[in-house]
Amino acid sequence: MTAQWSAAVRRRSSKKESVRGWRRRSAALLLAGATPAVPLAFLAALTPSTPAVAAPPGSAGKGSSGGVFEPRAPYNATFFYPWYSNGSSDGSFWQHWQGSVSPNIGHTPPANWLSHYLPAVNNTSAYTPSTQLYNSSDVNVFNWQVGQMKAAHQAVAISSWWGQGDPSDTNFNTIMRYMNPATSADPTNPYPNLRWAVYYEQEGYGDPSVQQIDSDLNYIKSHYANQPGYLTIGGKPVVFVYNAKDCNCADWWTSDVTRWKQARSDTGFYVNMKIDPVVYGGVNPRVMDGWHEYGPTSRTDQYGRYYYMISPGFWREQDPPVLARDPVAFANAAKAMASANVTWKLTETWNEWIEGTSVEPGIDANWTYDGGPNNGQATQADSGFGVTSGPCTTTTCTSTAWVNTLGANLPPPS
Numbered sequence: 001m002t003a004q005w006s007a008a009v010r011r012r013s014s015k016k017e018s019v020r021g022w023r024r025r026s027a028a029l030l031l032a033g034a035t036p037a038v039p040l041a042f043l044a045a046l047t048p049s050t051p052a053v054a055a056p057p058g059s060a061g062k063g064s065s066g067g068v069f070e071p072r073a074p075y076n077a078t079f080f081y082p083w084y085s086n087g088s089s090d091g092s093f094w095q096h097w098q099g100s101v102s103p104n105i106g107h108t109p110p111a112n113w114l115s116h117y118l119p120a121v122n123n124t125s126a127y128t129p130s131t132q133l134y135n136s137s138d139v140n141v142f143n144w145q146v147g148q149m150k151a152a153h154q155a156v157a158i159s160s161w162w163g164q165g166d167p168s169d170t171n172f173n174t175i176m177r178y179m180n181p182a183t184s185a186d187p188t189n190p191y192p193n194l195r196w197a198v199y200y201e202q203e204g205y206g207d208p209s210v211q212q213i214d215s216d217l218n219y220i221k222s223h224y225a226n227q228p229g230y231l232t233i234g235g236k237p238v239v240f241v242y243n244a245k246d247c248n249c250a251d252w253w254t255s256d257v258t259r260w261k262q263a264r265s266d267t268g269f270y271v272n273m274k275i276d277p278v279v280y281g282g283v284n285p286r287v288m289d290g291w292h293e294y295g296p297t298s299r300t301d302q303y304g305r306y307y308y309m310i311s312p313g314f315w316r317e318q319d320p321p322v323l324a325r326d327p328v329a330f331a332n333a334a335k336a337m338a339s340a341n342v343t344w345k346l347t348e349t350w351n352e353w354i355e356g357t358s359v360e361p362g363i364d365a366n367w368t369y370d371g372g373p374n375n376g377q378a379t380q381a382d383s384g385f386g387v388t389s390g391p392c393t394t395t396t397c398t399s400t401a402w403v404n405t406l407g408a409n410l411p412p413p414s
Contacts, residue, residue, distance in 0.1 A: 068228050069193045071413045076406075077156035078149070078347040078359070079199065079294070082171035086135040095167070096354060097133045109133050115353040116317050117386060120361040120399035123148075127363065136171050139188075142178055147190035148361060149350070152406035154194070155413035156231055157350065158240050161198040164219050172198065172224065179229025193413070195231035197238040198224070204244040204274075207255055213263040221267065233289075236270040240292060243274045253277035261287060272344070275303055296348040296357040297322050300333045308337045309346040312402050313386055315356035325356075325386035327401060334409035347406060356386070359402035 085095040087109065099107045099114040107113050110129035119132050122144050126132075134141045149157060159175065162168045175196060178189060198220055202208055208216075217239065224230045225237030232238065243256045257277050264271045272290035277283040285291055285306065293301045296311035310333040313325035337345050351360040362385050384397020398404075 070232060071155035071193070071195055073233075073343050074345055075156050075343065076152075076154050076345050076347070076410050076413060077158055077197075078152075078154050078350040079352065080157040080159045080196075080350045081352050082136045082159055082175065083168055084134055084136045084353075086131070086133055086138075088130050089135055089138070094133065099354075114317050116315055116356055116365060117353055117358065117362040118365050119351070119353065119358075120363050120385075123361050123399055125363070125399065137174050139178065142175070143188055143190060145351070145360065146194050148400070148403050149194055150191040151400075152347070152359065152403045153410040153412045154347070154350075154406070156195050156197060158197050158199045160201055161220075162201050164216060168201075172196075176224050176227050176229050180227050194229070196224075196229050197231045197240055199240045199242060201242045203256065203260075204242040207259070210259050210262045210266070213259060214266050217263060217267040217269050221269075233270045236268055236289075238270045238272065241271060241273045242294065243276060244294075245276060245280075251281065253281035253283060257281075257283055257287060264288070275306075278303070290343060292344055292346060294348065296352075296355065299323060299329055300336065302340060302342065305342050307344040307346055308340040308342045309348050310334060310337050311348045311357055312359050313356055315386070316354065317356075321356075327384075327387060327397070327405065330402065331405050331409065334405055338409050338411065345410070359406065361385075361399040361403060363399055 081096075083096050085093060086097075087094040094109040094113070097107070097109045097113040097115075110133055113129065113133055118127070118129055119134055121132050121134055121141060124132070136142075146157075159172050160168055161172060179192065179194070179196065181192065200213075200216070220239065221237055225232065230237060241260060243253075243260070245252055253276060256273070260271055260273060263269070270289045272292055273288050275291045275293045278285050278291060285304070291303060291306045293303065293307065293309055295301055295309065297314045298309075298311060300308065300310050302308045310330065311323060312330050313321065314323040315321040315325075347359055349355075349357045349359070351358045353360075353362070364385060385399055385401055387397050
């Protein structure tokens with residue numbers, strides 16, 4: 001695995017990935033050794049939703065069928081990262097909080113970590129990195145996260161997935177157990193109607209064969225898609241594909257679309273691909289079920305009736321801000337997305353803390369350096385969550401400000 005991803009690092013070249021690519025590559029190197037998840041789940045009444053909002057043709061979900069809720073289009077969805085671990089609580093590596101040694105961006109949590117921000121678990125205003133740098137497999141953290149997604153009116157969480165047996169797969173298995181009311185008698189899930197889909201990451205770093213894709217999709221189908229927490233549309237399980245440019249070839253998108261068209265036919269999945277083949281290759285968008293852009297370096301982006309995306313900001317630790325956090329601009333973006341006639345309304349992201357794109361509640365951290373990142377020291381900042389300039393009030397500059405903005409502007413799922 002390490003050699004495979006190291007090779008991907010060396011050959012990586014992408015138009016829109018010049019900013020984001022290092023993060024995904026580092027992620028692949030870091031994902032190792034997650035602790036087994038506690039097999040908890042929640043019982044909750046899955047009640048029928050309110051009448052559905054009109055949706056673009058061919059996009060309607062199955063609604064409330066057989067007592068199992070499914071959201072209807074348009075879908076409020078966000079990208080979710082299940083890859084964090086807390087070295088103090090589970091004795092393991094501080095996955096993704098620490099960073100990697102290639103490139104040399106290693107940190108020493110909880111004194112310092114790879115983000116300008118600190119999660120505000122349970123919406124706390126306290127500054128306790130030793131506990132707030134959370135473990136993704138912690139049921140209490142999960143309950144807090146899905147409760148905040150409910151407040152933000154999110155219907156779908158799209159979870160980063162790096163392959164069978166990978167720690168992201170282990171943690172996604174835990175998520176599906178948490179979302180399954182038949183697994184346990186724990187009734188504490190605050191949002192049982194939230195639905196999940198996998199974000200198939202490896203397509204962005206190589207060209208998996210049709211056989212490999214089929215194997216992965218059939219694995220997802222047999223392990224997750226048959227559970228009530230997994231999103232289906234028209235009876236088909238949903239998968240998002242991170243098909244960013246992964247070679248210097250002129251027509252790289254041709255292989256991506258050809259292989260995924262075949263896998264889609266083989267497995268019966270609803271496939272939503274990154275928009276690159278349409279934008280750069282002129283591919284007919286009708287060849288796939290859906291399209292999206294992963295581009296949180298931009299405040300907004302839209303393609304036809306397929307998607308509208310918004311981002312709160314983009315600021316990697318040790319780099320200048322690429323997209324400044326501005327509560328007014330984000331509120332305007334959320335309003336525009338709410339009124340857009342599209343199938344997918346995407347918030348990018350829920351908790352990609354390293355790139356500074358999270359809307360999940362958090363607080364700021366100030367950084368000082370003396371000789372390199374391992375000597376850095378974090379202290380609590382005085383400013384609001386990510387707002388370094390522009391309007392800042394007790395309403396717009398709080399740990400939950402970005403969640404509150406989404407909840408105020410997006411209609412609840414139906």
